[in-house]
Amino acid sequence: MMSQIPDLAGGNGQQKRKILSGGEYNKICRFINGFHGLAIDCEFELRNRFFRDVEPMALTCILQSELFNRSRGHWKQDQRGKRLLKAYEEQKNLYYDNALLIRMACAEALNPVALCRMLLQEKYKDRHRSHISQLLRHPHLIDDPKLAANVQQCIVSDNQEGSITDLRRRIVGEEYELKLKNLAKEAGIHFYDEKDLRRMGYDKTPDIKMILPFLYKGSVINWIESKANFGDTKGHKSNIQQQLQSYCNRFGPGMIIYWFGYHEETPALPDNNIGITVLADFPAKEDLVFMQLAHEEYSAETPTTKEDSSSGSQPIVAECPTKELKKLS
Known part of the structure; x- marks a missing residue:
C-alpha cells in the first residue's frame, strides 16, 4: 500500500x-x-x-x-474527533493488519499522525494535551493494544508529522548549517556563529554574522541565514517578517540561502529591498570581494573591529578603510 x-x-x-x-x-x-x-x-x-x-x-x-x-482548519472542527473515534471503534475488529487508521487517514485526506492526535484527544479528553503528545511519542503507553499498534503504524508511515519526521528535519537543518560554515571558512570568510552572538547578548541571530562584511556582486553582505527549505514567495515573506527584517535592522544587508531552491519570483519581491539577497547555493568565489586592510594603514588608523556595546545596530566594521577592496583570485 x-x-x-x-x-x-x-x-x-x-x-x-x-x-x-x-x-x-x-x-x-x-x-x-x-x-x-x-x-x-x-x-x-x-x-x-x-x-x-x-x-x-x-x-x-x-x-x-x-x-x-x-x-490548518482541521483543528477548529471539534466534532471531527468524535466521528473518527466512533468510526475506529466500529471497524477495529474488521481488520488484522494494524492499518485501519491509515485507511481512515487516506479517506479523510489527513496526515496519519494528525488523525491519531484528533482521535486520542477525543478518547482521552479528560487528559492534558501534553499527555496526548507523550502517547504519540511513545504509543506503547496507550492502554488499548490494538489502538497502540495502529498509532505506531501511522507514525512510521507519516512523512509530514511525528517524532521521526521532526528528527529528520532537525538533522537536515543542522547539516546545512554546518555546510554553510564549512563553505564560508573555505572562502576565507571570518564570522561569528549563533553561539558567539548569543554570548554577546543578541536574542535574534542569523546563522553566521561576518566580522568583516564582503561584497557579493556589488551588494554588501553582513550576515547569512541558512534555510534547508524551498523558498516560495509566501514562505519567504514570512521569513522576512519573523527573522530577516530584524537582522537587517540590527546588522545591515545580508543574504539568505534556500539550499533546495526557490520560486523564480522570490528574489525579485519588493520585500527584499530592505537589503536581502536570495540565493540557492553558497556564492561562487569569483563573485566575492573581501575588504583587506593594508598593515601600515591599519596600524595608523586603528579602526574599530568590535561592536560598540552602546549601539548593537551598527555593522561591525563601519570605520574600516574601504579603498583596498580586492577581488578574490
Missing part, C-alpha cells in the same frame, strides 16, 4: 533544477492537491515519476507547505 521512502540525494546524481517558474510551481501544487492517498506516496510520485528533473528536496518542501496550509 505504501511506497518506499525515496532517498534524500535524489537517486542518479544528475544535477536537478532548483529555481522553478511560476507555471511549474503551480503545476506541482495542483498535483499535490489533486492526489488521493498518503503524503508519503505523493512524495514518491512527485520525485520518481512526474517531476524527475526537479531537485527532490524542493518537491518534498513544497509538499510539506501545501499540506500544512490544507490542514
Whole structure:
C-alpha cells in the first residue's frame, strides 16, 4: 500500500533544477492537491515519476507547505474527533493488519499522525494535551493494544508529522548549517556563529554574522541565514517578517540561502529591498570581494573591529578603510 521512502540525494546524481517558474510551481501544487492517498506516496510520485528533473528536496518542501496550509482548519472542527473515534471503534475488529487508521487517514485526506492526535484527544479528553503528545511519542503507553499498534503504524508511515519526521528535519537543518560554515571558512570568510552572538547578548541571530562584511556582486553582505527549505514567495515573506527584517535592522544587508531552491519570483519581491539577497547555493568565489586592510594603514588608523556595546545596530566594521577592496583570485 505504501511506497518506499525515496532517498534524500535524489537517486542518479544528475544535477536537478532548483529555481522553478511560476507555471511549474503551480503545476506541482495542483498535483499535490489533486492526489488521493498518503503524503508519503505523493512524495514518491512527485520525485520518481512526474517531476524527475526537479531537485527532490524542493518537491518534498513544497509538499510539506501545501499540506500544512490544507490542514490548518482541521483543528477548529471539534466534532471531527468524535466521528473518527466512533468510526475506529466500529471497524477495529474488521481488520488484522494494524492499518485501519491509515485507511481512515487516506479517506479523510489527513496526515496519519494528525488523525491519531484528533482521535486520542477525543478518547482521552479528560487528559492534558501534553499527555496526548507523550502517547504519540511513545504509543506503547496507550492502554488499548490494538489502538497502540495502529498509532505506531501511522507514525512510521507519516512523512509530514511525528517524532521521526521532526528528527529528520532537525538533522537536515543542522547539516546545512554546518555546510554553510564549512563553505564560508573555505572562502576565507571570518564570522561569528549563533553561539558567539548569543554570548554577546543578541536574542535574534542569523546563522553566521561576518566580522568583516564582503561584497557579493556589488551588494554588501553582513550576515547569512541558512534555510534547508524551498523558498516560495509566501514562505519567504514570512521569513522576512519573523527573522530577516530584524537582522537587517540590527546588522545591515545580508543574504539568505534556500539550499533546495526557490520560486523564480522570490528574489525579485519588493520585500527584499530592505537589503536581502536570495540565493540557492553558497556564492561562487569569483563573485566575492573581501575588504583587506593594508598593515601600515591599519596600524595608523586603528579602526574599530568590535561592536560598540552602546549601539548593537551598527555593522561591525563601519570605520574600516574601504579603498583596498580586492577581488578574490
